[in-house]
Amino acid sequence: MKSPDWTEINVGIQQHLQKAYNTNKAAFKAQHWVIDPTTGTYNVKKIRRERPENITPSEWDKYIEFWNDPRNIARAAQNRQNRAKSMVISRQGSRSLARLRDEMLAKFCSKHDQESEVSHVFETIQDAKKPLQ
Known part of the structure; x- marks a missing residue:
């Protein structure tokens, strides 16, 4: 594609794809990385067994490693605390x-x-x- 604006177009596309990826990643984690109600903790073996059909075992293991990494757990906890302290409330609605x-x-x-x-x-x-x- 030849356009003098390609750099700006490409940046916009990358930002859109990153937002879609992050949104889907969060929803995916909320759906699959759930606390076992019987133990009150994450049952990693059970989560590993309940791999979605459209994900390869190696990719599923990468997700589990990422979600179970102490650094990511600590960062998620800190982010949760920061969001709880936030007093900013958007009243804008769906309008850009x-x-x-x-x-x-x-x-x-x-x-x-x-x-x-x-x-x-x-x-x-x-x-x-x-x-x-």
């Missing part, structure tokens, strides 16, 4: 920040102001793409 900005511009600015804002943003982007002299 760009959409929210556009809605606020439409509500509070005249048509002329919106056009000048859009042209300013466009000029800023164009200036950023120009090579430095």
